[in-house]
Amino acid sequence: MALTEIAAPAPMGLTPPSRVQIARTKFLKYGFGSPLAAAVSVLVFALLAYILWRFVDWAVVHAVWSRDNVDQCGHGGACWAVIDARHRLILFGTYPFEEHWRSTLAAIAIVATVLLSCIPAMWQPARLAVLWVVGFAAYYLLMEGSLLGLQQVTTDGWGGLSLTLFLFAAVVLLGMPMGLGLALMRRSDMPVVKWFALIIIDTIRSLPLVTTLFTAAVVVPLFLPGWLDGDKIWRVILAFALFFACYQAEVFRGGFQAIPKGQVEAGKALGLGYWNIMGRIVLPQVFRHALPSTINMVVVTFKETAIVTIIGFFDILASGKTAFGTADWAPYYIEVYLFVAAIYWVFIYSLGQYGEYLKGRMALSER
Amino acid sequence: MHRVLAASAMVAASLMAPQIALAESATVKQIEERGTLLCSGHNGSYFGFVEVNDNNEWKGLDIDLCRALTTAILGDPDKNQIVPLSWAQRFPALQSGDVDVIIKATGWTMGRDTEQGLQFSLPYFFGGAQLMAHGDLGVTDVAGLEGGVICVEAGTTIERLVANYLSTEGIEHDMVSYESAAELRSAYLANRCDAFAAWGPFLAVLRATEIGDPDAHVILSDQLSAEPIAAAMRQGDEGFVDVVNWMLSALLIAEEEGVTSENVNDMAANPANPRVARLLGVEPGMGERLGLRDTWARDMIAAVGNFGEIYDRNLGKDSPYKLDRGLNNLWSHGGVLYAPILD
Incomplete structure (x- = not known):
C-alpha cells in the first residue's frame, strides 16, 4: 500500500x-x-x-518496383524499376560488375573510418594517424586490388557512392590538419612563415574550385616529370584538400580571434611553451568557437565533391546521370535524381546531427 | 663516344628509312607493351555514342570503334580501358598520354588540326543540322514545310543555317527563335511549331527518349550541314594514323563487300573476290604494311561487325534512336562514307 x-x-x-x-x-x-x-x-x-497525397500516390501507390515490370512504367506512377536495374551503376560507377563486393567493403571501410574519427576517445594525434592510415590503405587495397592478388581496377574505373565517400573523407581528413597548420602559420611571428601562409590562402581562395581541380588533373602532368605526377586521383585529392584547407584556415582564424590575448600572456607568465599554450589553452577553445562553421564547411564539401565530374570522375551524381543516359531509362530521370538525393540526404543529415551532438558536448564543458 | 654512337645511329636510321616507314608506330608499340588500349570515354552518357549498359559496361558507336581498334592492334576487343573524360579535358588528356586516341563525337576543325597539335582520321560520322516535324503533317523533306512555322534556338549556328537554307530553297515560312533548347523543345511539343532544327543525332535521341510516341515525329531528310566527326590523335605518329584510318576503312570495305560478324569466317574460308581475300588476311598484305597481324581485320569484324552493323546497333534501325543512315551510308547507298583503295 x-x-x-x-x-x-x-x-x-x-x-x-x-x-x-x-x-x-x-x-x-x-x-x-x-x-x-x-x-x-x-x-x-x-x-x-494534397501535395503529400499526390506524391505518395506517384511514388508508392502507382509505382512500378521491379525491372521485370518495366513495360508498365509511364502510367502516372514512379518507375523505380530504373533503380532496380541501375542501382549498381549509381552506387559503383563503371567498377567491374563481378567485383562490386570489393567496392562495397571499401565504402564500408571509409564510413567506418569517418565514424571512428568522430568518437571523442579517438581524438589523439597518434590514434587518428593510425586510424586514417589503416582506413585509407584498406580502401585503396580493396579498390585497386592488384596488391591483394585480385583483379586490378585502375582509378578510372572507380566510381559512384564509393568514390564520392572516398573523395569526401580524404579531402576533409587531409584538409583539416592542413587548414590548422595554415591558420597557425598565418598567426606566426616570423614574417616569412606568415606571408607564405597568407599568399597561399589568398591565392587559392581567389581561384574557383573548378580551375584548381582542372589544373591539378589536366595541366600539371603537362609540365611535371612523369615519375612525379602520379595518378590523377591523388593530384585531385591534394588540390581539393588544399582548397578546403585554405577556407578552413580562415574558419580557424575566426576561432583564434575570439580568444582574448590575456590567456596566451597568462600562459607565458606561467612559463608554458608554445605547444603547451596552443594545445592546452588556445586550440580547445578555437575548435569550440569554430565548430558551427566547420560543420558547415564539411557539409558543403560533401556536396562539392560532385564537381569532380568535370575532370572525368564518376561521382554518385555523374553515375546517376549515366544511369538514365541510355534510351531505355532516359524518361525516368526524376526517380534517379530522387534516389541520389536520398543518399545525399542520409549522409548530410547524419553530419548535421553529429554537429548538434558536438555542440551539446562542448556546451557542457562551458557550464 | 656517345656522340659518335649517336651520329652513326642517325646515319644507320637514314639508310634504313624505307623500312622504318613500314615499321610499327611508337603509339602502337606502346599499346602492345602495355597490353591495353586507352580510349576516351565520357563523364556520363552521350546518347548513342557513349553509354553504360545495365552491367556497368561501356557501349555506343564510339565505344564500338574503340573495341574495333583494340581488336585490330591487340586481337581482343576487351583489352581496352575506357578513360572517362569531360569535353574540356579530352585534348589535354590526349597530349599528356592519359589516352592513346580520342574517339568521342569530336568534330574535325581547323583550330584543332593546327593549333592544338592534333591529327584527325578519316571522318566516320557526319552530323549536321536537321529538322524534325510532327508526323501528322505528312512531310518528309523541308520543301513540304512551305508556309509553316519553324523554330530554332536563338543565336546558334543552326539558326543561321536554317535561315540560309530556307531562303536558298525559296521556302515561305515563319521563323520563331527561342532562348533555350528546353523552351524550344516544349514549344515544339506544344504544337506551336511545325518543325524545329537541331543537330541530327540530338533530334533522334530526343525523339527516342523524351517524346511519348516516337512514331509521331519525322526527322526530315534534308541535311543542312555536315560536320565531320573523326578520331583524333597526337601529331607526329603517322604510323598510328594509318592504323586508325585502315581500321575505319576495313569496317567500310567489309560493309561494301557484305562481310558481317556472322559470315566473316565463311567468307575467309571461301573469299568471293581478291579484295575480300586481302581484307580478311587470306592473301598477305593487310598486316605487314601496318605492323599488325594479317588477320587483324578479320578478327575485328568477327568481334564488332562491319560499319553498318555498328551503326545500326548504336544509332540506327536496331537501336532505340532509329536515326537514318543518311549521309552516314556508303557512297554506293547515297551516303558520303568511302574507303581508300585496298591494293
Missing part, C-alpha cells in the same frame, strides 16, 4: 507541462486562435496534405 501511494502521480498543477503539451497549446493558440487563422491553417494543411 505504502509503495503505491509513493508512486502515485503528483497533482497536475505541480508537474511542468511536457513538450508535447506546450506544442499543442501553441499550435491551437496560433493556428486556430481566430477564425482567419483557422481558415488559413485549414487551407495550408489541406494543400500540404
Whole structure:
C-alpha cells in the first residue's frame, strides 16, 4: 500500500507541462486562435496534405518496383524499376560488375573510418594517424586490388557512392590538419612563415574550385616529370584538400580571434611553451568557437565533391546521370535524381546531427 | 663516344628509312607493351555514342570503334580501358598520354588540326543540322514545310543555317527563335511549331527518349550541314594514323563487300573476290604494311561487325534512336562514307 501511494502521480498543477503539451497549446493558440487563422491553417494543411497525397500516390501507390515490370512504367506512377536495374551503376560507377563486393567493403571501410574519427576517445594525434592510415590503405587495397592478388581496377574505373565517400573523407581528413597548420602559420611571428601562409590562402581562395581541380588533373602532368605526377586521383585529392584547407584556415582564424590575448600572456607568465599554450589553452577553445562553421564547411564539401565530374570522375551524381543516359531509362530521370538525393540526404543529415551532438558536448564543458 | 654512337645511329636510321616507314608506330608499340588500349570515354552518357549498359559496361558507336581498334592492334576487343573524360579535358588528356586516341563525337576543325597539335582520321560520322516535324503533317523533306512555322534556338549556328537554307530553297515560312533548347523543345511539343532544327543525332535521341510516341515525329531528310566527326590523335605518329584510318576503312570495305560478324569466317574460308581475300588476311598484305597481324581485320569484324552493323546497333534501325543512315551510308547507298583503295 505504502509503495503505491509513493508512486502515485503528483497533482497536475505541480508537474511542468511536457513538450508535447506546450506544442499543442501553441499550435491551437496560433493556428486556430481566430477564425482567419483557422481558415488559413485549414487551407495550408489541406494543400500540404494534397501535395503529400499526390506524391505518395506517384511514388508508392502507382509505382512500378521491379525491372521485370518495366513495360508498365509511364502510367502516372514512379518507375523505380530504373533503380532496380541501375542501382549498381549509381552506387559503383563503371567498377567491374563481378567485383562490386570489393567496392562495397571499401565504402564500408571509409564510413567506418569517418565514424571512428568522430568518437571523442579517438581524438589523439597518434590514434587518428593510425586510424586514417589503416582506413585509407584498406580502401585503396580493396579498390585497386592488384596488391591483394585480385583483379586490378585502375582509378578510372572507380566510381559512384564509393568514390564520392572516398573523395569526401580524404579531402576533409587531409584538409583539416592542413587548414590548422595554415591558420597557425598565418598567426606566426616570423614574417616569412606568415606571408607564405597568407599568399597561399589568398591565392587559392581567389581561384574557383573548378580551375584548381582542372589544373591539378589536366595541366600539371603537362609540365611535371612523369615519375612525379602520379595518378590523377591523388593530384585531385591534394588540390581539393588544399582548397578546403585554405577556407578552413580562415574558419580557424575566426576561432583564434575570439580568444582574448590575456590567456596566451597568462600562459607565458606561467612559463608554458608554445605547444603547451596552443594545445592546452588556445586550440580547445578555437575548435569550440569554430565548430558551427566547420560543420558547415564539411557539409558543403560533401556536396562539392560532385564537381569532380568535370575532370572525368564518376561521382554518385555523374553515375546517376549515366544511369538514365541510355534510351531505355532516359524518361525516368526524376526517380534517379530522387534516389541520389536520398543518399545525399542520409549522409548530410547524419553530419548535421553529429554537429548538434558536438555542440551539446562542448556546451557542457562551458557550464 | 656517345656522340659518335649517336651520329652513326642517325646515319644507320637514314639508310634504313624505307623500312622504318613500314615499321610499327611508337603509339602502337606502346599499346602492345602495355597490353591495353586507352580510349576516351565520357563523364556520363552521350546518347548513342557513349553509354553504360545495365552491367556497368561501356557501349555506343564510339565505344564500338574503340573495341574495333583494340581488336585490330591487340586481337581482343576487351583489352581496352575506357578513360572517362569531360569535353574540356579530352585534348589535354590526349597530349599528356592519359589516352592513346580520342574517339568521342569530336568534330574535325581547323583550330584543332593546327593549333592544338592534333591529327584527325578519316571522318566516320557526319552530323549536321536537321529538322524534325510532327508526323501528322505528312512531310518528309523541308520543301513540304512551305508556309509553316519553324523554330530554332536563338543565336546558334543552326539558326543561321536554317535561315540560309530556307531562303536558298525559296521556302515561305515563319521563323520563331527561342532562348533555350528546353523552351524550344516544349514549344515544339506544344504544337506551336511545325518543325524545329537541331543537330541530327540530338533530334533522334530526343525523339527516342523524351517524346511519348516516337512514331509521331519525322526527322526530315534534308541535311543542312555536315560536320565531320573523326578520331583524333597526337601529331607526329603517322604510323598510328594509318592504323586508325585502315581500321575505319576495313569496317567500310567489309560493309561494301557484305562481310558481317556472322559470315566473316565463311567468307575467309571461301573469299568471293581478291579484295575480300586481302581484307580478311587470306592473301598477305593487310598486316605487314601496318605492323599488325594479317588477320587483324578479320578478327575485328568477327568481334564488332562491319560499319553498318555498328551503326545500326548504336544509332540506327536496331537501336532505340532509329536515326537514318543518311549521309552516314556508303557512297554506293547515297551516303558520303568511302574507303581508300585496298591494293
